[in-house]
Amino acid sequence: MDGSVLVSVGLLVGGVVLVMAAAELFVDGLLAAGARFGVPPFVLAVVLSGFEVENLAAGIAANANGLAGAAAGTFLGGTTFLALAVAGLGALIAPVRVGLPRPALLWTAVAPLPLLGLGLDGRLSRPDGALLVGWFGVALVGLARAGGGVTAPADEGESGRLRFPLPRLLGGLALLTVGGELLGEGMRGVIGRFGISQTLLGNTALAAAVEAEEVARLVVPARRGRAELGLGNVLGTVVHFAALNAGLIALVRPLALDEATRRLHLPVAAAAPAVLCALLAARRGLGRAEGALLVGLYAAYVSAAIAVAVLG
Numbered sequence: 001m002d003g004s005v006l007v008s009v010g011l012l013v014g015g016v017v018l019v020m021a022a023a024e025l026f027v028d029g030l031l032a033a034g035a036r037f038g039v040p041p042f043v044l045a046v047v048l049s050g051f052e053v054e055n056l057a058a059g060i061a062a063n064a065n066g067l068a069g070a071a072a073g074t075f076l077g078g079t080t081f082l083a084l085a086v087a088g089l090g091a092l093i094a095p096v097r098v099g100l101p102r103p104a105l106l107w108t109a110v111a112p113l114p115l116l117g118l119g120l121d122g123r124l125s126r127p128d129g130a131l132l133v134g135w136f137g138v139a140l141v142g143l144a145r146a147g148g149g150v151t152a153p154a155d156e157g158e159s160g161r162l163r164f165p166l167p168r169l170l171g172g173l174a175l176l177t178v179g180g181e182l183l184g185e186g187m188r189g190v191i192g193r194f195g196i197s198q199t200l201l202g203n204t205a206l207a208a209a210v211e212a213e214e215v216a217r218l219v220v221p222a223r224r225g226r227a228e229l230g231l232g233n234v235l236g237t238v239v240h241f242a243a244l245n246a247g248l249i250a251l252v253r254p255l256a257l258d259e260a261t262r263r264l265h266l267p268v269a270a271a272a273p274a275v276l277c278a279l280l281a282a283r284r285g286l287g288r289a290e291g292a293l294l295v296g297l298y299a300a301y302v303s304a305a306i307a308v309a310v311l312g
Contacts, residue, residue, distance in 0.1 A: 043144045045232030050140075050240035059249045068256045069199030071249055075241040076261065076269040077203030079112060082214060082234055082241070083272035084298035090218035090230065091291025098227040099284040100235075103146035105277035108235040111139045112242035116270040122257050124250035132247030139239050147232065199258055200309040203265045204302055227285070238273045260308050268301055 055074050063071035090096065114135045118128045214237065218230035249255055257266065275297065279290050286294075 040148055041226070042147045042228045042232040045229045046144050046147060046236035046239075047140065050233065050236030050238075051244075052237065052240070055241065056245050056248060059245060060252050063249055063253050063255055069203075069258050069261060071255060072257055072261050073199060073203035073207055073265065075245040075249070076265045077207030078245075079238055079241045079269040080203070080265070080272045080298070080301060081207045082237055083276040084294045084301065085208070086214045086218060087234055087276050087286060088291045088294030088296075088298060089215050090222065091286035092288055092295065093215070094219045094222040095285065095287045095291070096218070096222050096227040096231060097285040097287075098231065100228065100231060100280060101146050102281055104143055104235065105281050107139055107143040107146055108238055109274040109277040111135075111143075111239045112270040112273060115242050115246050116266060119257050119266050120262060122262055124246065124255040124257065126251055126254055129247040129250030129254075132243050133251065134247075136239065136243035136247060139243055140236070143235060143239055147235075199260050199265070200305055203261075204305055231280070234276075235273075242269065242273075260305075264304060264308055272297075 055078055059071045059074035062068075062074065087096075114132060118124060118131065124132075214233065217233045221227060221229040276294065279286060279294070283290055
């Protein structure tokens with residue numbers, strides 16, 4: 001194993017450790033801010049944790065450098081990774097048991113549909129981008145309002161963690177960003193040794209590298225009996241990716257969608273949140289069986305993506 005791989009593995013391990021610690025701090029900040037300002041922590045998770053600068057920046061940079069397939073992968077592959085891999089792996093590690101309002105699940109399930117309709121012609125223009133950004137505002141408000149009544153029983157042991165809400169919240173977000181960057185760099189370094197197409201890279205390896213820390217954001221709250229926070233993060237991030245990020249990337253520079261994106265990655269990204277929300281509605285949470293199903297679906301998607309890239 002050469003030195004560059006060892007460095008990548010070190011970054012990967014360091015990123016995992018930092019992300020887990022940062023997720024604890026971020027959950028404390030959400031609970032503290034909710035208690036201080038009278039805002040349900042679920043709503044804060046939906047609105048705040050879904051805005052991921054690193055994902056948006058990666059998409060804009062890739063599109064500006066002529067890598068449209070990789071740019072689209074940041075929000076399409078990111079959405080699929082969240083709805084299937086993150087939710088599935090999280091449930092396998094720490095089963096999620098919380099009933100969310102069906103309107104909140106419905107808003108999440110329909111959030112990618114405008115993107116699907118606008119992208120089927122193979123191009124996201126600047127007017128398309130403006131429409132998606134406008135839709136983002138509608139969908140996010142709808143999701144936040146629908147989930148405004150989601151609460152969990154208070155934990156007496158958390159009383160000491162409810163001090164200094166903003167420093168905890170902002171510090172957790174900052175450390176999650178740094179840890180996610182380390183994790184992503186490590187994954188990119190390991191995966192980068194294999195030559196794959198930019199569309200496949202963007203929708204699978206890059207999406208996983210940028211969003212790997214989301215597993216911790218789901219697992220840590222679930223283990224602390226606050227599974228609604230982890231799910232709020234997943235649902236809110238899906239809305240951000242499928243509407244805001246896609247729209248802003250297209251506003252900066254119109255985005256061309258290749259055949260693989262139109263035929264596979266776009267439809268799967270539109271369907272994956274609906275599958276997740278259907279399971280959450282039917283099972284009132286995600287057990288290990290549901291987690292295994294979601295991970296299996298993601299593995300099938302990755303296999304299909306590799307086949308499409310290889311066979312053309």
